[in-house]
Amino acid sequence: MLKICNLCTNFFTYRGIVKAVDGLSLEMKEGEVLGLVGESGCGKSITLLSLLGLVPYPGKITGGEVWFEEENLLKKPTKEMRHFRGNKISMIFQDPMTTLNPVFRVGEQIRESLNVHNYKKISKNAEKEKVLKLIKDVGLPSPEQIYQQYPHQLSGGMQQRILIAIALSCNPKIILADEPTTALDVTVQAQILDLLRKINNDFGTAIIMVTHDLGVVAEFCQKVAVMYAGKIIETGSVEQIIFNPKHPYTQGLLKSIPRIGDKKTKIQSIPGDVPDLAALPSGCAFYPRCNKSMPDCQEGEILLKVMEKGRQVRCLLYS
């Protein structure tokens, strides 16, 4: 359903061209849940914004194709692109407290999202009923009351549910979730994940979940793509990635998670920092931090290598 081919998004800054997303390819089937994992600043969020054509200045999509239902989204003019945003592809943001407009009642904001893409006009009452149903769908009690409330009167978890209701309002094919649980505490996190899973089951909505929390990925996703410095370095099913990571970076990520009950092993961190995207080393971007680096790693472009079924790794160890 969604196919991203060789997507490139560059930021043209004073310090030079920053390759935030560099030749990213992905494929998603209907109803699939994909996790996009990586450190801060590796281009996860920009990938999502690129899909919607909302890359902030000074960024620009410089190449590639995004195929959605046989149409190339990147070739669409802004006006047509608006029909896709929020309608067929909708987005959930990280911080629900700032994502809702503070001066409007919650109900009006959900209604607004219906209005934006309202091709066949429905009556005000029908609209209101639909909004109430949406509020109920995302598991909030007493919808009539919440309809009348302002965002600041709701808790963070409730606000995130409202955002999910807004995202759901036009029955989208894909929901792009940009770290939807990061700003919430752990119990609420679990509830929100349950809600998203329910939506995935009930409505068959595909979800791309951007996160740096591997726990969330393990619990929630079917497929995982690990990103590093704007590139996908490993993809595969959740089981493959979690139990049998191939790329040294993925292995490092998994080793840096504390495990309950394990008192002896020290948590290992990956040495060094995320590389400067404006001045990437040639060859493998992870080379300076890698514990299995070889001299060849520095030379030339390293390609994604297909391992098993649906499994790809970008590392010379497996070529």
Added chain:
Amino acid sequence: MTGLFVTQKDLQKNIKFNEKKIWWKNFKHSIRELIKCRTAFIGTIIVLSFILVAVIAPVIAPHDPLKASIIKRFIPPFWIEGGSTTYFFGTDEIGRDIFSRIIYGARVSLLVGLITVSISGVLGTVLGSIAGYYGGRFDAILSRIADLLLSFPDLIFAIFLMAITGPGFFNLILILCFKSWVNFFRLSRGEMISEKTKEYIEAAQALGESDVQIIFKEILPNIIHSLLVLATLRVGYFIILEASLSFLGLGIQPPTPAWGSMINSGRAFMLTSWWISTMPGIALLVLVLSINLLGEGLRDILDPRLKLE
């Protein structure tokens, strides 16, 4: 709502009821807030009564403001010897009733203030919002024009332009608007720039809203409170500016009663018949003062940051 089966009709009824109730509650809350802030309340009362007086001027004015009489010149106000309650504030140098002229003069003052603020407020806000949201060359050019206009003193600039175009009601409003949109432009531009980086704008974009919708439906309601305060304070400022121009003979032309020209006409008789200048002066003072009180009060009520104390 406690029953097991809730029909859609029940649901709707309940919503409608709630909506009405909440609206009424909010309205009552605002009124209470206004009364609590005493200065704002006094300001509101006085401004409202001035507006009322201006609207029903023909009904309450005891005399024709334009009717002159040679016999009844220089009658003092009623509390001074020789005065009578027929001519409440006395008469001027050609025997016109000052009280009636002040009532009719309130019409001119308020009309000039309100019209100028509406035109320049809408113009400045629209331009400022667009410039602030998009930035770029449009913003740069408009901002330089705004800086240029701001560098002239208001009164001298107005005198200069009035001298070119000639006096008159519409010329006056045109010229006041010519420069005054700048204040609204700068305020709305600044607010727009700080507001557009917030996340809910990104969310609105991701929802597929157009730029026009985002500017006027999402951001404007968030910045309207400071614009409202500025608009209120500006009304008082324009009333003074109009009075200054009328005083200099460049604004509203006699015999139309305007406070500025009334003050000017009594200037020569200041030592003998002081009331001719003083009465319209006091009216001007009270009106502008209460408008400012209202503006300050509005700012206290609308700006939650000031409420923290």
